[in-house]
Each structure stands twice: as structure tokens, then as C-alpha cells.
Amino acid sequence: MSRKTAIxxxxxxxxxxxxxxxxxxxxxxxxxxxxLQGTSTAELVELVESDGGLVTHKLHIIDAVGAxxxxxxxxxxxxxxxVHRIEDDISEQVxxxxxxxxxxxxxxxxxxxxxxxxxxGTAIEWRLSNHNAEPATxxxxxxxxxxxxxxxxRIELGxxxxxxxxxxxxxxxxxxxxxxxxxAPQLKGTQSLKIGFESKKLRSLPQSNFKLEITFEDQCMVSxxxxxxxxxxxxxxxxxxxxxxxxxxGITGAGVxxxxxxxxxxxxxxxxxxxxxxxxxxxRYNAITDAKESQVSDxxxxxxxxxxIIASSASNTRGxxxxxxxxxxxxxxxxxxxxxxxxxxNAHFLDIVRAIQxxxxxxxxxxxxxxxxxxxxxxxxxxxxxxxxxxxxxxWASGITVVAAVGNSGPDxxxxxxxxxxxxxxxxxAVSDSGTPEARxxxxxxxxxxxxxxxxxxxxxxxxxxxxxxxxxxxxGSRLEIEQPEFLLETGExxxxxxxxxxxxxxxxxxxxxxxxxxxxxxxxxxxxxxSAEPAIDDNGLLAYSPFEQGYGYVNANRAITLGSTTCGDSxxxxxxxxxxxxxTRGPAILDEAGNPSLPGxxxxxxxxxxxxxxxxxxxxxxxxxxxxxxSSNRSHKDDNTFLDFDWEPRQSERQKAxxxxxx
Numbered sequence: 001m002s003r004k005t006a007i008x009x010x011x012x013x014x015x016x017x018x019x020x021x022x023x024x025x026x027x028x029x030x031x032x033x034x035x036l037q038g039t040s041t042a043e044l045v046e047l048v049e050s051d052g053g054l055v056t057h058k059l060h061i062i063d064a065v066g067a068x069x070x071x072x073x074x075x076x077x078x079x080x081x082x083v084h085r086i087e088d089d090i091s092e093q094v095x096x097x098x099x100x101x102x103x104x105x106x107x108x109x110x111x112x113x114x115x116x117x118x119x120x121g122t123a124i125e126w127r128l129s130n131h132n133a134e135p136a137t138x139x140x141x142x143x144x145x146x147x148x149x150x151x152x153x154r155i156e157l158g159x160x161x162x163x164x165x166x167x168x169x170x171x172x173x174x175x176x177x178x179x180x181x182x183x184a185p186q187l188k189g190t191q192s193l194k195i196g197f198e199s200k201k202l203r204s205l206p207q208s209n210f211k212l213e214i215t216f217e218d219q220c221m222v223s224x225x226x227x228x229x230x231x232x233x234x235x236x237x238x239x240x241x242x243x244x245x246x247x248x249x250g251i252t253g254a255g256v257x258x259x260x261x262x263x264x265x266x267x268x269x270x271x272x273x274x275x276x277x278x279x280x281x282x283x284r285y286n287a288i289t290d291a292k293e294s295q296v297s298d299x300x301x302x303x304x305x306x307x308x309i310i311a312s313s314a315s316n317t318r319g320x321x322x323x324x325x326x327x328x329x330x331x332x333x334x335x336x337x338x339x340x341x342x343x344x345x346n347a348h349f350l351d352i353v354r355a356i357q358x359x360x361x362x363x364x365x366x367x368x369x370x371x372x373x374x375x376x377x378x379x380x381x382x383x384x385x386x387x388x389x390x391x392x393x394x395x396w397a398s399g400i401t402v403v404a405a406v407g408n409s410g411p412d413x414x415x416x417x418x419x420x421x422x423x424x425x426x427x428x429x430a431v432s433d434s435g436t437p438e439a440r441x442x443x444x445x446x447x448x449x450x451x452x453x454x455x456x457x458x459x460x461x462x463x464x465x466x467x468x469x470x471x472x473x474x475x476x477g478s479r480l481e482i483e484q485p486e487f488l489l490e491t492g493e494x495x496x497x498x499x500x501x502x503x504x505x506x507x508x509x510x511x512x513x514x515x516x517x518x519x520x521x522x523x524x525x526x527x528x529x530x531x532s533a534e535p536a537i538d539d540n541g542l543l544a545y546s547p548f549e550q551g552y553g554y555v556n557a558n559r560a561i562t563l564g565s566t567t568c569g570d571s572x573x574x575x576x577x578x579x580x581x582x583x584x585t586r587g588p589a590i591l592d593e594a595g596n597p598s599l600p601g602x603x604x605x606x607x608x609x610x611x612x613x614x615x616x617x618x619x620x621x622x623x624x625x626x627x628x629x630x631x632s633s634n635r636s637h638k639d640d641n642t643f644l645d646f647d648w649e650p651r652q653s654e655r656q657k658a659x660x661x662x663x664x
Contacts, residue, residue, distance in 0.1 A: 031053070031054065031068035031069055031070045031073075032068065032069065032070075032071075032074075032088060032089075032091070033056070033066065033067075033068060033090050033091055033348075033350075034066070034067050034068070034069050034074060034086060034087065034088045034090065035064060035065075035066055035067075035085075035086070035087040035088075035090050035350065035387065036048070036064060036065050036066075036067060036077070036083055036085070036086055037062065037063055037064040037083075037084055037085040037387075038063060038064070038080075038082045038083045038084045038085070039063065039082045039084070040060075040063055040082075041058050041059060041060040041063055041064065041065055042060075043082045044063075044064070044065045044082065044083070045058060045065055047077055047080055047082060047083070048065060048067045048069070048073075048077065051069075051073045051076055051077055052073060053067050053068060053069040053073045053077070054067060054068040054069075055067050056068060056350070057290075057350045057351075057353070057354055059350070059353050059354060059357060059387070059391075060357065061353070061356065061357040061360060061361075061390075061391050061394050062353065062387055062390045062391055062394070064085075064353075064387065066090075066350040069088075074086070074088060090348075090349070090350070093346040093347065093348055094346065094347045094348065094349050094352060094375065094377045094388075095345055095346050095347075095375075095377060109216075109220035109221065109222055110130055110131050110132035110136060110220065111128060111129065111130050111131070111132075111136050111187060111214070111216065111220060111222045112128070112129050112131065112222065112486045113126060113127070113128050113212070113214075113222045113223065113224055113225070113486065114126065114127040114128070114129075114485075114486045114487075115225055115227060115469060115486060115487050115488075115489065115495045116207070116227060116488075116489050116490060116495075117207045117210060117212075117224060117227070119202040119203050119205070120202070120203070121200060121202070122196050122197055122198070122199065122200050122202065123154075123194055123195060123196040123197065123202070124194070124195050124197075124202060124210060125192045125193070125194050125195075126192065126193045126195075126212055126224060127190060127191070127192050127193075127486070128187055128190065128191055128192070128193060128214075128222065129189070129190045129485075129486055130187045130188060130189060130190075135186035135187060135188045136186065136187040136188075136216045136217075136218075136220070137179075137181065137184050137185075137186050137187075137216060137217040138157070138179050138184045138185050138186070138187065138214060138215075138216060138217075139178075139179055139181070139184065139215045139216055139217050140176065140177065140178055140179065140213075140214070140215040141155075141162075141175075141176070141177040141179070141213070141214055142175075142176050142177075142211070142212075142213040142214075142215075143174065143175045143176070143177075143195070143210075143211065143212060143213075144173060144174045144175075144210070144211035145173055145174075145197070145209065145210050145211070146173060146205060146209050147172040147173030148199070149197045149198065149199035149201060149202065149205070150197055150198030150199045151197070151198055152164065152175065152195055152196065152197060153196050153197065153198060154194075154195070154196040155177075155193070155194070155195050155196075156192075156193070156194045157185045157187065157191055157192075157193050157194075158187075158188075158191035158192065160185050162177070162185060181217065184217070187216075193212070193214075206227075206228075206229035207224070207226065207227040207229070207435075208226040208227070208229070208435050208436070210224060211223075211224065212224040225435065225468075225469060226434060226435020226436065226469075227435060227469065227495070228435060228437065230318065231471060231489065231491070231495075232489075232490070232491050233316070233317045233318065233320070234316045234317065234318060234323075235312075235316060235327040235471050236433075236437040237309065237329065237466050237470055237471075237505055238316070238325055238326065238327070238328075238329055239325075239437060240433055240437055240466045241329070241465065241466065241505065241509060241554075241555055241556055241557050242556045242557045242558030242559060243325070243329045243330075243508065243509065243512060243557045243558075244316075244324075244325040245557075245558045246512050246557055246558060246561065247324065247325035247326055247331070248324050248325060251512050251515055251516055251561070252275065252326070252330060252331050252332035252333075252512070252515070253311070253329075253330025253331065253332045253333035253508065253511035253512055253514075253515055254274070254332040254333075254515055255332075255334075255367075255515055255518065256330065256333050256334065256369050256370070256511040256514045256515050256518075257282060257333065257334040257335070257336060257366055257367050257368045257369050257370070258310055258311065258330070258333050258334070258335060258336070258368075258369070258370040258371075258372055258507055258508075258511055259335075259336040259338055259359045259366075259368050259370065259371050259372070259400075260303060260306060260307050260310070260335065260336070260337060260338065260372045260374075260507075261287075261338045261340050261352065261355045261356070261359075261371065261372065261373060261375075262298075262302055262303030262306055262307075262337075262338070262339070262340070262341055262372075262374060262375075263298050263299070263300040263301070263302045263303040263304075263339060263340075263341040263342070263343070263345070264296040264297050264298030264299070264300070264303045264304070264337060264339040264341075265281070265284070265296055265298055265303055265304055265307055265335070265337035265339075266297075266298045266301075266304040266473065266474070266475040266478075267281060267295070268304075268473060269313075270308065270312045270313050270314040270327070270328075270473065271304070271307055271308060271311060271312065271313075271335070271473065273313060274313050274331065274332045274333075274334075275313045275315075275326065275331050275332055276332075280311075280332075280333070280334045280335060281334075281335045281336075281337060282334050282335065282336055282366045283336045283337075283362065283365075283366050284296040284336075284337045284338075284339075285336070285337070285338050285339070285355070285358050285362075286339045287338060287339060287340040287351045287352070287354045287355035287358065288339060288340065288342065288347075288351050290354060296337045296338075296339040298339075298474075298475055298478065299342075299343035299475075299478060299479060300341065300342070300343045300344070300345055300478060300479045300480060301474035301475055301478030301479060301480035301481060301494070302341065302345065302374070302474075302480060302500075303337070303339070303341070304472070304473050304474050304475055304478075305472040305473060305474050305480070305494060305496055305501075306372065306374045306472070306500060306501070306504040307335060307337070307473075307504075308327070308328060308472035308473040309328065309329065309470055309472050309501055309504040309505055309508065310328060310329060310330060310333065310335075310372065310504050310505075310507050310508040310511070311328045311329075311330055311331060311333050311335055311508065312326065312327040312328030312331060312472070312473065313326060313327075313328060313331040313332070314326065314327045314328070314331075315327070327471075328508060329504075329505055329507075329508025329509060329511070329512070329557070330507075330508040330509075330511035330512055330515075332515075333508070333511045334366075334367075336359070336362075336366055336368055338355045338358065338359060339355075340352050340354075340355040341375070343479050344479070345479070347375075349387060349388055350387075352388050352391075353387050353388055353390075353391045356371070356388070356391040356392060356394075356395055357391060359371060359395065359400070360391075360394060360395050360398050360400065363398060363399070363400060368400060369399075369400065369401060369510075369511070369514050370400065370401050370402075370403065370507055370510050370511060370514070371392070371395055371400055371401070371402045371403070372403055372503065372504055372507040373392075373402060373403065373404035373405065373419060373420075373425075373503065374404075374405050374500035374501070374503050374504055375405065375500065376404070376405045376406065376407030376408070376409075376416075376417025376418065376419075376420050376450070376499065376500075377407075377417055377418055378409070378417060378418070379416075379417065379418040379421055379455075380418070382455065382456065382584060383418070383419075383421045383422050383423070383454065383456060383584070384578060384582055384583065384584050385582070386418055386419065386422075388418065388419045389418065389419050389421075389422045390579075390582075392404075392419055392422055392424075392425060393422065393424060393575055393578060393579050394579060396424050396425060396522050396575060397575050397576060397579060399521065399522065400522065401426065401510050401514075401522040401525050401526070402422075402424075402425040402426065402522070403425070403426045403428060403503050403506050403507045403510060404419050404420040404422070404425055404426070404427050404428070404503055405417070405420055405427075405428060405498070405499040405500045405502065405503040406420045406427050406428060406429040406430075406449060406450045406452075406460060406461040406499045406503075407420060407449075407450035407499060408430075408448045408449065408450065408498050408499055408500075409448075409450045410446075410447055410448050410449045410450045410451050411447040411448075411449075411451060412451065413451045413452070413453070413548055413596070413597050414451070414452065414453060414454070414455065414597060415450040415451055416450050416451070416452050416453075416454050416460045416461070417450060420450075420460060420461070420499075421454040421455075421456075421458070421460060423454070423456070423458040423460075423573060423585060423587060424573065424575050424578075425522075425526075426462050426463075426506065426510070426525075426526050426529065427460045427461045427462050427551075428461055428462070428463060428464065428465050428467075428499060428502045428503040428505075428506045428555075429445065429449040429450065429451075429461035429463070429464040429465075429467075429499055429502065429549070429550070429551065430445070430446055430448070430449040430464060430465070430466070430467025430468065430497075430498065430499045430501070430502040431443055431444070431445050431446075431449075431464040431465065431466055431467060431468075431502070431550075431554060432444055432445075432446050432466070432467070432468040432613070433466055433468070434613070434614065434615075435469070439615075440620065440621050441615050441616065441617070441619065441620060442613075442614055442615040442616070443536075443554070443621060444611065444612070444613040444614070445464060445536075445545055445549050445550060445611075446467075446468060446497075446613070448497075448498070448499075449461075449464070449467065449499055449502075449549075450499065451546075451548045451549050452547075452548040452549075452551075452589070452597075453548055453587060453589035453597050454587065454589075456584050456585070456586060456587055457586050457587035457588065457589035457590070458585075458587030458588075458589065459547050459548065459551060459587060459588065459589065459599070460548075460551065461499075461550075461551040462526065462529070462530055462551045462552060463506070463529060463530055463533045463550070463551040463552050463553060463554070463555045464502065464550050464551060464553070464554055464555065465502040465503075465505045465506050465509075465554070465555045466501075466502060466505060467497060467498060467499055467500075467501045467502030467505075468497045469495040469496075469497055470495065470496055470497070470501040470502075470504075470505070471489070471491075471493050471494070471495050472493060472494060472496065472501075473492075473493055473494075474493070474494050476492070480494060480496075481494070505555075506529070506555055509529070509555060509557040509560065510525055510529075512557050512561070513525055513528055513529075513557075513560060513561060513564075516561050520566070523568075524566040524567075526568075527564065527565055527566050527567055527568040528560045528561075528564030528565065528566060529552075529555060529560050529564065530551070530552040530568065531552075531563075531564050531565040531568065532556060532559040532560040532562075532563045532564035532565075533551070533552040533553035533554060533555055533556065533559075534553045534554045534556055534559070534621045534622030535550060535552060535553030535554070535621070535622070536550055536553065536554070536611070536619055536620070536621050537607075537619070537620060537621075537622075538607040538609055538618050538619055539617070539618040539619075540607065542605060542606060542607040543605050543606045543607060544607050544609070544611050544618075544619045545611060546602070546606055547599060547602075548589075548597065553621070553622070554621045554622070556622075573585045588600065
């Protein structure tokens with residue numbers, strides 16, 4: 001019988017003792033994993049071991065233990081006054097919400113297109129993978145290409161040649177082929193769609209010049225993602241958020257340490273060394289085995305990809321020449337690699353808590369400033385009862401800035417994952433630049449990025465950052481490469497998508513802020529980021545996206561350092577009180593008349609226009625003046641197309657009266 005979140009006030013019972021000469025080897029084969037929280041870890045350890053149980057995790061950071069107990073031992077321990085909480089069904093694993101693999105609104109599509117388009121001779125080749133055992137039947141093929149390369153002269157799917165009769169009436173540079181369901185080509189396994197043209201001048205054309213969309217009989221659709229023309233030598237994520245400008249001013253994360261809790265680290269040169277060639281991996285800890293190690297290998301590849309977004313010291317180049325900034329957001333940052341996830345992408349929450357505990361215990365030894373959390377799972381408990389969140393609150397209170405992914409479970413409201421639902425930390429959603437780094441009018445929030453509010457009424461994410469097709473390193477032969485070859489590029493890097501990647505980018509920005517001012521507290525760092533973020537607004541100065549979708553807006557490292565404020569006003573949240581009393585803080589979200597999550601005055605802040613992806617004329621990111629906003633004391637709407645800051649945070653007295661806040 002489950003004892004979830006039970007507070008036990010039972011009398012202890014006397015148990016029979018075994019004589020000193022009797023030796024019994026406990027049989028844990030029939031035991032179950034349990035989580036116990038109580039007055040102290042030491043007392044819990046003694047209690048478990050005295051009853052013949054096995055302590056697997058000593059979690060003093062939250063006065064808890066993980067243990068293996070049979071039912072008889074569990075029943076006996078439940079009667080102890082030192083036990084305040086028992087969770088006895090904790091076999092469920094925490095899974096990384098890995099790189100998003102599709103954006104079909106009706107559900108995940110079984111077909112995936114490779115990120116990279118192959119161009120050779122007179123043809124382009126787009127590889128497709130059907131992850132379903134049943135063939136996928138083509139219904140429609142929509143194509144667009146530069147008219148100057150001439151007509152299409154052949155199309156093949158695998159070994160099957162597609163009839164081109166319908167192309168005779170096509171527009172120059174565009175075609176739409178409808179297939180008869182009786183004779184339509186079928187995609188089985190991995191095959192290539194090959195399209196031949198009259199011209200041989202294909203290699204020099206950017207991938208974004210080609211549009212390829214395939215709709216299948218089940219209405220599943222797959223399309224070619226835009227990819228930067230110079231991706232083989234230049235990573236654009238830094239320039240998207242202003243980090244490149246800081247690199248040129250010598251702000252590269254030097255002297256700051258980021259702990260990455262993930263699947264391990266491949267210590268290739270760009271990650272093992274900073275831009276001066278100095279070793280910068282300060283420690284490696286395996287939370288699964290509870291051991292400090294000389295290496296924490298990354299069979300999965302996820303941890304390496306995340307670390308490279310944060311810290312790669314490889315130079316960006318154009319035409320082979322260095323341009324003065326780097327592929328990683330903070331290329332000089334120090335790293336602490338903490339392995340909690342296995343090669344299957346799963347972790348037990350007890351291992352994650354132990355990982356956080358080790359970081360906090362070793363904070364001063366390695367000068368750890370930041371924890372990156374590039375995973376999100378469906379919340380199992382209210383945030384203040386979640387053991388991972390309890391540990392992260394203590395990390396934040398100790399002076400460590402925590403950055404977490406919002407999750408990839410959008411587009412519905414209230415889909416924020418854990419631990420991103422923790423109100424104190426920095427939670428990051430994703431934004432797509434549509435493969436056009438030089439333009440902002442086509443940047444949009446993809447549907448996969450999870451939305452707020454949290455069940456306790458807090459606005460999440462706090463901000464958004466680029467999270468689509470971020471290029472990073474993975475070890476050759478990693479599980480990611482094997483399981484998701486669609487994202488592997490000719491360069492050997494992988495272009496991955498998800499709020500995990502967006503969170504890593506923000507962790508790098510935090511490192512830049514802390515180099516510029518090492519005395520910043522986690523609260524001050526968070527304030528600098530959200531007060532300088534650039535929200536998406538429409539042509540009337542209203543929010544184009546709800547705060548539940550974009551938080552305070554699009555992160556910008558340069559603006560954060562030059563314009564960010566270290567004070568955000570009284571949020572009514574006291575982390576020390578939250579830790580000591582294990583009580584929730586309530587956010588500003590309310591329920592509107594229809595029973596849907598909303599914010600005070602949101603109807604006056606939010607544009608009634610539907611926001612779509614792609615280039616739009618009535619949406620932009622940030623203020624008209626790129627260096628600042630109008631006086632935030634003026635909250636009224638003006639007809640001068642200038643964004644004015646909005647204030648959705650109710651006063652504390654109003655929050656206390658808000659009985660309609662969504663809550664657990």
C-alpha cells in the first residue's frame with residue numbers, strides 16, 4: 001500500500017534482537033526501493049540498518065535516505081517517530097525529455113527527415129526514416145527551389161521512380177504532386193528522396209533555398225528544416241543572443257564554474273580545454289555509483305552535447321578565418337561533469353538528488369557557481385514536496401544559480417516539467433529562429449516548448465532562448481547517433497532541438513554575467529536576465545505571446561549585462577521559509593471566468609491576434625528602441641507602436657486573497 005507524502009506519527013515498537021553469534025545475510029532480492037524523509041539522515045540510516053534494510057542513498061541535503069526494504073521491514077519502520085514521510089513506489093525513472101523529434105500538432109509523426117540536405121552534381125538528396133514497422137504511404141509532395149537551377153527532371157524515393165507527368169503544369173521553381181492512394185509510393189525504413197535538376201550549380205546554394213514537405217495518408221507531415229549555410233564552421237547560437245559581442249570584449253566565462261548534471265562528458269579538446277588550451281574540467285562525479293572518478297564517460301552523448309553548447313572553446317570561422325568569438329556561449333568556463341543518467345537516457349530521482357547534494361557539498365572546493373539541468377519530467381509531487389526540487393532550493397540558497405529546461409510537452413497550458421516548475425530557479429523555454437539568424441521577424445515559439453503556469457500559479461518559463469537545431473558535439477558511436485541519426489551532420493556534430501538545449505545556452509549566459517560581476521547572487525542573476533529579456537509584441541505594442549509561453553521574453557546576454565536590473569521588486573517568495581516550512585508559495589496566476597489559467601489584466605496585455613510561425617509583419621521581439629524601454633512606471637497602452645513593460649505580479653495582499661489560483 002502506497003504511503004505517498006504521508007506524515008507518520010506512530011509509536012515505535014520493540015523488535016526482537018539477534019544474538020551476537022548469529023550471522024544472517026539479508027536477502028534484498030524481494031525488497032523494494034523506498035524513499036524515507038525524517039528528522040535526520042543519520043537517524044534514518046541507523047533505523048533502516050537496525051531493521052536489516054539496505055541504505056542505498058544518504059541524502060543529508062534533504063534529511064532523507066533511499067533504501068531497499070521488504071514489506072515487513074517497511075511496516076516496522078513506518079511506526080518510528082523519526083520518519084516523517086515514506087514513498088514506497090519509487091521504481092519509476094526520470095527520463096531526459098530528449099531532443100524534440102517532431103512538431104506534428106496531431107501527435108508525433110513516425111517519419112523523420114534528416115536535418116542535413118545532401119547536394120551533389122545535379123541532384124539533392126533528403127534522407128527519410130520511418131520509425132514505424134508499417135509502410136508510410138505518401139499523399140502529397142510539396143516542393144520549392146530556386147528557379148534559376150531549372151526544371152526537375154527526375155524524382156526517386158529509394159529505388160522507386162516517381163511519375164513526373166504532373167510537373168508539366170507546375171510553377172517555375174515550385175511543384176505540388178498529389179498521389180493516388182492506389183499507386184502512391186511508400187516509405188519503408190530509411191530511404192532517400194532524390195530530386196534531379198537541369199543545373200549543376202547546387203552545392204553553392206544554401207539548404208534554406210529548398211522547400212520539401214511530404215504529407216502521408218495518416219495526415220502526418222514532415223518537412224526539411226532550414227539549416228544555416230555556414231553551419232560547418234560557424235555556430236550561430238552566440239550571435240543570436242548577443243554573446244558574440246561579449247566575447248569580443250573579453251567576457252568569455254573565465255573564472256566561473258558550471259556543473260552539468262547529465263549523462264557524462266566526452267573530453268575532446270574543445271571541452272577539456274579553454275580557449276588558451278588550459279585544462280578546465282575540475283572534477284568528475286558519478287552519482288549512479290556515488291564515486292568521484294577520473295572520467296565520466298558519455299555513452300549516450302546528451303551530456304556532451306549540452307556541455308558543448310555551454311562551453312565549447314572551438315573558434316567560429318568564416319572562410320577558415322577566426323571571427324573573434326566561439327562556438328560555446330562561455331568558452332572559458334570551468335566544468336564539473338556530474339553523471340546521473342545512463343546510456344538509455346534514464347535516471348533515478350535518488351541519483352539526481354545525490355548529484356545535487358555532491359555539488360552543494362563541493363561548492364567551495366571547486367567554486368561551483370551554476371548547475372545546468374537539461375532534463376524535465378512530468379511532475380510527480382507538488383514542487384515543494386519533490387525531492388529534486390527540495391535539493392535545488394538548498395543549492396539556490398547556498399549561492400548556486402540553477403538553470404532548468406521547461407520541458408518539451410507543449411503546446412498545452414500547464415505542461416511545465418519538473419524541476420522547471422520550481423519557482424525560485426531560472427526556467428527556460430525554446431524559441432526558433434527559422435534558420436535565419438540575421439532576421440528576427442520569423443522567430444517563433446515552437447509548439448513543443450512547454451507552457452505554464454505551474455499548478456501553484458507561477459509563471460513559467462521565465463524566458464525563452466534558441467532551442468532548435470543547436471549544433472553541438474557528441475561522442476562518435478553514442479546512443480544518440482545510433483538512435484537519432486537524422487540529426488547527425490557531415491561535420492560529425494549533431495543538430496539537436498529542445499528546451500534542454502535552450503537551457504544550456506542560458507547557463508552559458510549566466511557564466512558571462514558572473515564573470516562580469518562575481519558577487520551576483522542567484523536572485524540578482526535571474527533579475528538581470530528577466531528585466532533585459534525582449535518579449536514578442538504585436539504592432540499595437542501588446543504581447544504577441546502569453547507570459548505562460550514566453551515568460552519575460554527572448555534572452556539577450558549583451559542586454560543583460562548592459563541593461564539588466566539586479567532587483568525585481570518583492571515577489572513574496574522567501575526561499576529560506578520555503579525550505580524550513582516545506583510550504584508552497586503562490587504565484588500570480590488565476591482562473592478566468594471560463595476556468596482557464598490567466599493573469600490579472602492579461603486580457604489587456606495580450607494581443608487577440610493568433611501568432612503563427614514564419615515571417616509575420618505584426619510581430620517583433622523587443623522594444624522599438626533596441627537599447628531600452630520606456631519608463632516602466634507608465635503602464636498605460638499608447639498608440640505609438642512602442643512596447644511598454646507590463647506588470648502581471650499582484651501585490652502580496654492581493655495574492656493572499658486570490659482563492660482562485662490554480663494549485664495542487
